[in-house]
Amino acid sequence: MTDIAQQQPTDSNPELPTTYAPAEVEGKLYERWVERGYFEADAKSDKPPFTIVIPPPNVTGALHLGHAFQVTLMDALTRRKRMQGYETLWLPGMDHAGIATQNKVEQQLAEEGKSRQDIGREAFVEKTWQWKEEYGGRILGQLRRLGAGLDWSRERFTMDEGLSKAVQTIFKKLYDDELIYRAERIINWCPRCMTAISDIEVDYQDDDGELVSLKYGEGDETLVVATTRVETMLGDTGIAVHPDDERYAHLIGKQIKLPLTDRTIPVVADHHVDPEFGTGAVKVTPAHDPNDFAIGQRHGLEMITVMDERAIITVPGPFQGLDRFEARSAIVEAMRQQGRVVAEKRPYTHSVGHCSRCKTTVEPRLSLQWWVKVETLAKAAGDAVREGDVALHPKEMEKRYFDWVDNLNDWCISRQLWWGHRIPVWYGPEGQVVCVGPDEQPPTGEGWTQDEDVLDTWFSSGLWPFSTLGWPEETPDLKKFYSTDVLLTGHDIIFFWVVRMMMFGLYAMDGEVPFKTVALTGLVRDEFGKKMSKSNPNAVDPIDWMDAYGSDAVRFTLANGANPGADVPIGEDWVKASGKFANKIWNATRFALMNGATVEGELPPAEQMSTTDRWILSRLNSVVTEADAYYDDYQFAKLADTLYHFAWDEVFDWYVELSKTTFFAGGEPAKVSARVLGEVLDKLLRLLHPIVPFVTETLWTSLTGGESLVIADWPLDSGFRDTAAEQEIVLVQQVITEVRRFRNDQGLQPAQKVPAELDLSGTALAPHEGAIRQVARLTPAGEGFHATASLPVAGCTVALDLSGTIDIEAERKRLTKDLGLAEKEKADANKKLGNEAFLAKAPDNVVDKIRARLTKADADIERITAQIAGLPQA
RNA sequence: GGGUGUGUAGCUCAGGGGUAGAGCGUCGCUCUUACAAAGCGAAUGUCGGCGGUUCGAAACCGUCCACGCCCACCA
Numbered sequence: 011m012t013d014i015a016q017q018q019p020t021d022s023n024p025e026l027p028t029t030y031a032p033a034e035v036e037g038k039l040y041e042r043w044v045e046r047g048y049f050e051a052d053a054k055s056d057k058p059p060f061t062i063v064i065p066p067p068n069v070t071g072a073l074h075l076g077h078a079f080q081v082t083l084m085d086a087l088t089r090r091k092r093m094q095g096y097e098t099l100w101l102p103g104m105d106h107a108g109i110a111t112q113n114k115v116e117q118q119l120a121e122e123g124k125s126r127q128d129i130g131r132e133a134f135v136e137k138t139w140q141w142k143e144e145y146g147g148r149i150l151g152q153l154r155r156l157g158a159g160l161d162w163s164r165e166r167f168t169m170d171e172g173l174s175k176a177v178q179t180i181f182k183k184l185y186d187d188e189l190i191y192r193a194e195r196i197i198n199w200c201p202r203c204m205t206a207i208s209d210i211e212v213d214y215q216d217d218d219g220e221l222v223s224l225k226y227g228e229g230d231e232t233l234v235v236a237t238t239r240v241e242t243m244l245g246d247t248g249i250a251v252h253p254d255d256e257r258y259a260h261l262i263g264k265q266i267k268l269p270l271t272d273r274t275i276p277v278v279a280d281h282h283v284d285p286e287f288g289t290g291a292v293k294v295t296p297a298h299d300p301n302d303f304a305i306g307q308r309h310g311l312e313m314i315t316v317m318d319e320r321a322i323i324t325v326p327g328p329f330q331g332l333d334r335f336e337a338r339s340a341i342v343e344a345m346r347q348q349g350r351v352v353a354e355k356r357p358y359t360h361s362v363g364h365c366s367r368c369k370t371t372v373e374p375r376l377s378l379q380w381w382v383k384v385e386t387l388a389k390a391a392g393d394a395v396r397e398g399d400v401a402l403h404p405k406e407m408e409k410r411y412f413d414w415v416d417n418l419n420d421w422c423i424s425r426q427l428w429w430g431h432r433i434p435v436w437y438g439p440e441g442q443v444v445c446v447g448p449d450e451q452p453p454t455g456e457g458w459t460q461d462e463d464v465l466d467t468w469f470s471s472g473l474w475p476f477s478t479l480g481w482p483e484e485t486p487d488l489k490k491f492y493s494t495d496v497l498l499t500g501h502d503i504i505f506f507w508v509v510r511m512m513m514f515g516l517y518a519m520d521g522e523v524p525f526k527t528v529a530l531t532g533l534v535r536d537e538f539g540k541k542m543s544k545s546n547p548n549a550v551d552p553i554d555w556m557d558a559y560g561s562d563a564v565r566f567t568l569a570n571g572a573n574p575g576a577d578v579p580i581g582e583d584w585v586k587a588s589g590k591f592a593n594k595i596w597n598a599t600r601f602a603l604m605n606g607a608t609v610e611g612e613l614p615p616a617e618q619m620s621t622t623d624r625w626i627l628s629r630l631n632s633v634v635t636e637a638d639a640y641y642d643d644y645q646f647a648k649l650a651d652t653l654y655h656f657a658w659d660e661v662f663d664w665y666v667e668l669s670k671t672t673f674f675a676g677g678e679p680a681k682v683s684a685r686v687l688g689e690v691l692d693k694l695l696r697l698l699h700p701i702v703p704f705v706t707e708t709l710w711t712s713l714t715g716g717e718s719l720v721i722a723d724w725p726l727d728s729g730f731r732d733t734a735a736e737q738e739i740v741l742v743q744q745v746i747t748e749v750r751r752f753r754n755d756q757g758l759q760p761a762q763k764v765p766a767e768l769d770l771s772g773t774a775l776a777p778h779e780g781a782i783r784q785v786a787r788l789t790p791a792g793e794g795f796h797a798t799a800s801l802p803v804a805g806c807t808v809a810l811d812l813s814g815t816i817d818i819e820a821e822r823k824r825l826t827k828d829l830g831l832a833e834k835e836k837a838d839a840n841k842k843l844g845n846e847a848f849l850a851k852a853p854d855n856v857v858d859k860i861r862a863r864l865t866k867a868d869a870d871i872e873r874i875t876a877q878i879a880g881l882p883q884a
Numbered sequence: 885g886g887g888u889g890u891g892u893a894g895c896u897c898a899g900g901g902g903u904a905g906a907g908c909g910u911c912g913c914u915c916u917u918a919c920a921a922a923g924c925g926a927a928u929g930u931c932g933g934c935g936g937u938u939c940g941a942a943a944c945c946g947u948c949c950a951c952g953c954c955c956a957c958c959a
Contacts, residue, residue, distance in 0.1 A: 029921065214956095221959085237959055250959085283959080292959045301959080360958050406888080410954065413887080417955090501954090535896095559921095570907085571896085576889095577952095579896055586921085587908060593921065601918030651898075651906070666918080674917075747925090754913075754925045761916045787916075835903070841939095842902085848939035856902055863903075 030596035032560025032589075036704045040154055048092075048720045049159045051099035053486035060096035061494040062088055063475050064160065065507070066168060068107035069142045070114050073152045075534040075568075076500065078552040079578055082565040083531065083646060084498050085158050086700035090641055092159070093696065093724035099491050100159060101478050103166035104146050108430040108467035109203060109211075109367050115141050115429070131428050138429045142167075155553060157561050157703045159720065164487070166478045168470040169431065175448045176477035177431045177470050180518055182447040185435075189383045190423075192443075196296075196303040197422050199375035200365035201321040201334075205426040206379050208466060209419065210505050212363040212372050219360050223289065223353035224345055226275075227266040233258060233277070234352050236288035238360060239299075240345075241337040243268070244325045245316035246275055248294040250305050253279035255290050269350055270327075270341065278309040297376040313376055319426075321373045334373065380424040380433060380463070384513065388418045391512035394523050400512070403529045403644050404575040407501060414505050415512075423466045430464030437461065448482075472510030475524035482518075497525040500533060501575060529644045532577035534568075555582065559589035562702035566591060569701045570654070572646035591654060592705045595698070598662045599709040602691055605673045606684040609692050609714045614682045616732070620672065621777065623686040624735040626665045629656065630690050634727045637697050646701075653698055661690055664743060668781040688713065693725040741804040742778045748803040749786040749810075755824060756812065760787070767791040769807040800880060802873045822881055829874045836867035 043049065051059075062084050067077055084100060092098040115138045116126055126134045146167070153160060166173060184190040197206040219238040226233055226249060235249060246268055251258040258277065265274035275294075282305055283292050296306025297313040306313060316325045321334040328344070329337050345351050363372035392415040394400045395408060402408045424433060434446045439457025446452045452460065470477070475497070479488040493515075497508065508528060515524030536550075555564050566588040571578040599607075616624055633656045640649035665687070672683045691713055699706040699719045710719045749766075758764065766788035770776045782788070788810070797809035799821070839860050842848050849857065 028919065030919095235959070239959080284957095288959060294959090299959085301957090358958095409888080413955070573898080576897095581896080581908090583908060584896080590919095590921065593919070597919035597922085599918085604918070647898075655906080662918090663923095670917075750925060757913080759916095760914050760924055763916095831903095838903085845939050851939065852902080859902070 030593045030705060032562060032704060035708050036561050039704055039707055040157055043720055049161050050163050051097055051161050053490040055097040057095060057097035059491050060091040061099045061491040062496050063101045063478055063494055064103060065499045066103045066105035067149050068110055069104050069146045070107050070110045071145055073149055075550055075552050075580060078156055078564060079534050079568045080498055080531055081156050081158050082568045083572060087496060089159055089700035090724060093722060099161055101164050102160035103478060104149060105471055106169045108425060108427055111138060112427050112429040113367055134428050155556055155561060173470060173477045174431055176473050176481055178434045178448040179482045180473060181434055182445055185445040190380060192380050194376060194378045196300045196374050197377050197379055198363060198372045200370055201373050202368050202370040203365060204319050206377060206422055206424060207365060208422050211366045213366045214361040214363055216359050217362040219358050220355035221358040222342055222355050225350040225352050226269060231261060231264055231266055233261060233291045234289045235291050235293040237293055238358060240341045241334050242295040242298045243293060245295045245297050245314040246293045247296060247312040247314055248275050249277045250280040250283050250292045250294050251277060251290060252283045252285040255285045258291060269348060270344060280305050299374050315376055379422050382421040382423055384418045384421055387513035387517055388415045390516045391415050391509055394512060394516060399523045401527050407530050407575060411504060415509055423469050424463040425466055427464050430467060431470055433461040433463050433465060435461045468506055468510050471507055472514040475511055475515055476519055493523050494525045496527045496529055498529040501530040530575050532575055535577050535579045536581060555585045559585050560592060562592050562705050563589035566650060566702050569646040570650040574644055592702060594658060594662060595705060598666060599691055599713060602687050607688040607691060608684055609688045613689055614685060618682050619686060621735045621738050622668045623683055624732040625739040626690055627686060627730055628732040628736055629660055630693055631727045631730050634693060634725050650701060657694055667785045671780045671784045696722060696725045738774050741775060742782060744804045745806055746782055746786045748801055749808055752801055763787050763789045765789050765791050765795055765811045767809040773805045775806060822878060825874050825878050832867050832870040832874060835863060839864035839867060
């Protein structure tokens with residue numbers, strides 16, 4: 011009784027508090043686990059490895075319920091594997107989250123009225139490290155609070171020394187293999203973040219815009235183009251029409267005057283143009299639109315950049331210095347004065363790209379950037395899944411994965427930011443370009459400078475499964491724990507992260523996959539199915555709920571909602587309910603301990619056990635096997651549901667209630683049952699521990715005196731089954747339920763004891779008479795017993811003496827209703843059995859079932875008729 | 885536009901060709917030898933609509949409706 015004994019004693023029990031107080035035990039337990047080194051993996055161990063690397067949370071802020079959700083599931087997986095005897099490594103760490111973190115720090119600076127340029131690169135990076143320390147620390151605290159069994163001795167950060175070396179190593183390798191190159195292309199540019207961003211960092215949303223029709227050209231050679239982005243016309247270098255469009259056939263190849271400028275631009279024919287849309291003529295701005303860029307390349311058009319990095323017009327003239335949106339209206343006005351606006355602006359909803367980090371409208375821009383050539387890498391990433399080296403759960407996600415890897419564009423990896431891994435490339439005074447490996451000295455001398463840019467944050471995240479284990483060094487960790495076993499993450503970052511890890515992992519580790527299984531989770535939603543996000547008012551700090559109801563309650567609720575790949579709804583009431591479950595386990599174990607439940611000694615032979623004992627053991631073993639299958643299949647919702655119902659319904663409600671007479675009578679049978687109850691609780695707590703580690707640890711150490719559940723063995727199905735006992739207990743439950751129902755119908759108080767005569771002859775229930783009487787609150791029929799009601803159920807008859815308290819009319823009404831149902835059932839069964847087509851086609855077991863229904867309906871009709879006849883006249 | 889998923893009790897969701905399920909909520913009774921932060925009992929449904937297959941459909945097929953997500957395009 012190590013733990014419970016330290017709790018506050020109460021009046022009702024000198025040793026155990028009557029309610030579970032999670033706050034008092036959780037923190038202490040976690041520190042003890044860490045101090046004892048339970049979570050530290052040993053690379054020299056002979057045990058088979060089981061590895062998960064945590065998806066590194068961004069150091070941008072605090073963890074939310076989505077993190078808590080994934081952490082819970084990963085913790086459950088690793089705790090179980092540890093109990094199963096694996097050398098388990100769950101590796102913690104955090105992501106520097108380049109652009110996201112930089113934005114946070116810039117916001118902080120902005121509040122002081124400063125910009126990053128004001129303080130300079132070095133000071134800014136220093137400040138960002140301070141941010142990382144503060145928020146990173148907060149995240150670590152939250153992980154501990156959740157009970158996450160992480161190996162803190164191996165904590166990593168994407169910008170620590172080792173990982174930076176890994177980044178440099180793979181950059182160099184890719185560069186040497188000509189899989190990294192520098193090229194000028196249209197990229198997505200965020201004018202607020204002042205950096206390039208990759209395609210998937212752009213969020214498209216429908217914005218209200220205005221479509222304006224403008225007349226280009228002079229004299230006979232005019233045509234009308236429609237555009238939502240008037241400001242880009244200063245950079246137009248062509249007009250495209252469909253090759254088969256007869257309206258414009260005469261203009262193809264001609265030069266057209268571009269208004270507001272002194273330039274003329276050619277009309278080109280391109281299949282990209284949809285003749286049905288707008289006027290069928292498109293202005294082409296190759297330097298400011300990806301499609302136009304493609305058209306421009308096909309036709310050798312000039313590329314004229316008209317805006318700077320802040321999206322300010324740079325073309326000399328009246329519009330110079332205007333912001334892109336100011337320029338839009340100014341140019342429309344100028345065009346109107348020239349009579350070139352042929353159709354006024356009309357509202358037009360179209361999807362517009364926004365920076366996923368700051369929501370600013372993205373400005374496509376011609377720019378010199380570094381790229382990863384993905385073709386071969388993506389092919390390998392696709393093949394690994396196709397060939398079954400990596401399994402996606404749920405499997406339906408594979409399609410989405412293939413769609414992506416099979417149609418991947420080259421990846422823009424340079425970012426014009428300060429927070430991140432600086433690109434290891436040096437430029438010489440003669441235009442030399444040198445990629446510097448991790449063990450090489452950068453070139454020195456006059457005129458050599460390093461590339462100013464940093465790498466996309468996902469570049470280092472993509473190395474996470476092996477960089478964290480020491481790569482590029484041949485470390486014992488890498489040998490022992492790579493490939494990792496499971497990657498558990500949200501389906502929303504398949505493209506950002508999973509694909510990149512696949513590409514880099516296969517490339518760097520000679521085709522060895524980074525993980526064998528990808529378990530994809532959904533998003534956390536509130537109790538009304540609304541998405542939970544930091545910006546929504548429904549966002550909840552998981553710590554609040556943990557404080558109120560315990561970490562176990564939050565964890566159980568999250569696991570209970572975890573259907574593979576599906577979103578998880580969660581509400582406070584549900585967490586509260588899970589807290590009640592923890593309290594229930596607490597009290598049931600408390601009761602068990604008060605009645606001598608133990609795990610000492612061998613389990614008595616089955617012959618010495620009561621039917622009830624054999625029944626619960628039989629059920630226990632079935633549940634062990636069932637739970638194992640659910641764990642293996644990432645079916646946490648079903649797992650939690652199964653354990654919840656087995657524990658609450660079968661063990662706590664039925665087994666404990668049915669066994670009370672045995673326990674209170676004492677003697678040898680009580681000892682046997684106490685041992686059985688100890689066995690059941692022991693295994694049940696082990697099964698539950700991965701999901702609710704704290705309450706189970708506390709109770710288990712009290713029950714068994716063992717050191718810790720964390721390092722205890724995983725329970726096995728002993729193979730013991732007793733179907734006869736299971737069937738018998740079902741009958742007992744039926745009898746008790748019927749008596750309870752009847753009592754309730756009669757308005758009897760639950761505590762009211764009723765004299766009754768039980769006729770259990772003809773059934774195997776005789777040994778359960780005491781238990782039935784105990785649970786159904788029936789006293790022996792004494793002197794002057796007079797049966798006023800008779801309940802036939804499960805082949806038995808229970809006669810009760812209610813001495814005038816019976817509500818005859820209510821009972822008659824109920825019986826009549828039951829009779830109607832039975833007759834309907836009989837008619838239905840008869841109809842089926844009289845149907846030759848049915849008999850010919852239905853399988854035997856189905857026919858047998860229906861015959862059984864008919865027999866039962868007949869018996870019910872007879873029984874109920876007799877019951878009605880037996881009712882006293884009102 | 886192309887994919888894809890969902891629709892079952894008041895809410896959140898399981899299930900699944902052979903008598904409709906759980907948790908929470910609701911209602912009733914109760915501090916009964918572990919638990920009132922509790923217990924016991926009860927009620928609750930055109931299984932989204934329509935058509936088809938079948939002896940039998942909530943389940944399978946088709947179609948429609950509603951909602952969601954992913955991808956692409958949007959001059």
